[in-house]
Amino acid sequence: MTTGYVFHPEYLWHDTGTSAGLLPADPTAGVQPAVHVENPDAKRRVHELIHACGLLGELMVIEPRRATVEELTRVHTAAYVQHIKTQSDLRGGGGDAGDGFSPVGHGSYDIARLAAGGLIELVTAAAHGDITNGYALVRPPGHHATANQGMGFCLFNNIAIAARHAQAELGLARVAVVDWDAHHGNGTQAIFNDDPSVLTISLHQAGCFPPDSGWNHENGTGDGTGYALNVPLPPGSGHAAYLNAMHQVVLPALDRFAPDLILLANGFDANVFDPLARQMLTAASYREMTRLLVGAADRLCHGRLIAAHEGGYSPFYTPYCALAFLEELTGTTTHVTDPLAAVVAGYTAEPFLPHQREVIAAAAQLVERIS
């Protein structure tokens, strides 16, 4: 069993500027410059930990390439692709992808193409049998980007572009997208909303971002009715709620859909230390969720599970969540264990609560619409 891995230094050169966390600096309005929360640090530290603990040696490193405009426009409008290029060409950066909170730095167009191309290369390697599964540690993220609008730090929808490539070029007709980033995978859902060949399943903190998005009633439209599932888990949801959602919604939906490929929008920002959400997953939670997803891929599609890094903003904890994920993906262990496991054991052990059970039950009822 071989796990592919995509990383490139250019991903760290996507410049999100001196925003104060989320907001563009505006000194006269009292918004001091700082670093944008979607900055290279957490991703660089993930890569460094993978390398330092020896796991990199267990991976098949796959070089990314820049997605072509033709590959981008399977998902995005030509006008939007041009918008990103125009913003990226601004000398000195300072561009935006559309919502006012998604920085486009100078040269970010080519870096975002490299992110999408990294996913394309991974799904291609999986389809050709060169790898079983894989992980693309990419920046900028993608799951909020719709066909014609960037948002939530996302420029091109890396996962959606890979899904369309798999269908158009690799003979993988039925693609399932699981999104366990803390925020709703609205972009991916919108792109495939009327398409029954792509099942989207999003587990996220209810109403966190985008505002008022990702509710249970969002279940696909037209021919795609039934092929979008949302599990808007309440703030404070942790291991018990997410593992129940995996067992009650994600795995049954995948079994019914019988995908040829599983793509994972792999955000780690539902972890207990993340600044942009209020969920309580630990590295152990990601380990167990990954184990279940790897099992589903083995059962359903020859192990073909390809993950794209999305959110995850705690520079000190995201690496341990990513390492736990990768150890399960590769079926190996390293000498590194979560150094904060004892710290978080006390304050993340939430029982499975009725308001979480209700949300999961509502989504589980929709699974039978999948055929």
Ligand SMILES: Cc1nn(C)c(C)c1/N=N/c1ccc(/C=C/C(=O)NO)cc1
């Ligand atoms: C709306 C709005 N209004 N204002 C003033 C601001 C600053 C707004 N954006 N907030 C955001 C933007 C992005 C995220 C998370 C992205 C992620 O990690 N996705 O996976 C969270 C909050």
Ligand SMILES: [Zn+2]
């Ligand atoms: Zn997120």
